[in-house]
Amino acid sequence: MKGVNVPEILGCMILSDCILFPHGAMPLNIFEPRYREMLSDAIEGDCVFGIVNESTDPKGNPSPANIGTVGLVRASKQKEDGTSQLILHGFLRMKVIEWVNDRSYPRARISPITFDLESSDTDQLSVKVQKLRKMIIRALEHTDTEIKTHIIDMLDQADHPHIFADLVSQQFVQDPKTRQFLLETNDAGRRLDILSHLLGAT
Numbered sequence: 001m002k003g004v005n006v007p008e009i010l011g012c013m014i015l016s017d018c019i020l021f022p023h024g025a026m027p028l029n030i031f032e033p034r035y036r037e038m039l040s041d042a043i044e045g046d047c048v049f050g051i052v053n054e055s056t057d058p059k060g061n062p063s064p065a066n067i068g069t070v071g072l073v074r075a076s077k078q079k080e081d082g083t084s085q086l087i088l089h090g091f092l093r094m095k096v097i098e099w100v101n102d103r104s105y106p107r108a109r110i111s112p113i114t115f116d117l118e119s120s121d122t123d124q125l126s127v128k129v130q131k132l133r134k135m136i137i138r139a140l141e142h143t144d145t146e147i148k149t150h151i152i153d154m155l156d157q158a159d160h161p162h163i164f165a166d167l168v169s170q171q172f173v174q175d176p177k178t179r180q181f182l183l184e185t186n187d188a189g190r191r192l193d194i195l196s197h198l199l200g201a202t
Helices: 033-044 122-139 145-156 161-172 176-184 188-201
Strands: 009-016 025-030 048-056 062-064 067-078 084-100 107-113
Touching: 009 033, 009 084, 025 033, 033 048, 033 067, 033 084, 048 084, 048 107, 048 176, 067 107, 067 176, 122 145, 122 161, 122 188, 145 161, 161 176, 161 188, 176 188
Parallel strands: 009 048
Antiparallel strands: 009 107, 025 084, 048 062, 048 067, 067 084, 084 107
């Protein structure tokens, strides 16, 4: 997202089985004191913070993922009790370089993950996009017309296979492990193949 400044050290919400994709949206209820402080700092700054998925390691210990998403705060509303409801719009993958323990809330030194949208084999990827789009239309066959139209219109606005893959991942993939794997997969063609396999199996 052009024009948005992403600080080198970024406040992050670490949430269990919670993955936000770039170009997707996530409603959040901010009630923990540490995250209320994080939101306040974010709003006073660049209105951005990260979402990092937390799973468990083989020993059962909490284990934050190395790859997350930077989100832009939209439509934040603070209630009388100090909690807030907001919509976070994902716009950038990030790699966690190290955690910085200097606040009450988690902060990480991050490195943005960007893609060269001009260098992709767009002809081959376009074929995969159209194949996946047809699968989605079939999957939505018995869905409410208004919802179906909204989803298709949203997908049609994706002007690159990377964006299309992220939007489909956000809307149609539920399993947290699969969502995290898709978030960590850089190759758009590979992501489109995985999504086609998942939708074809449903």
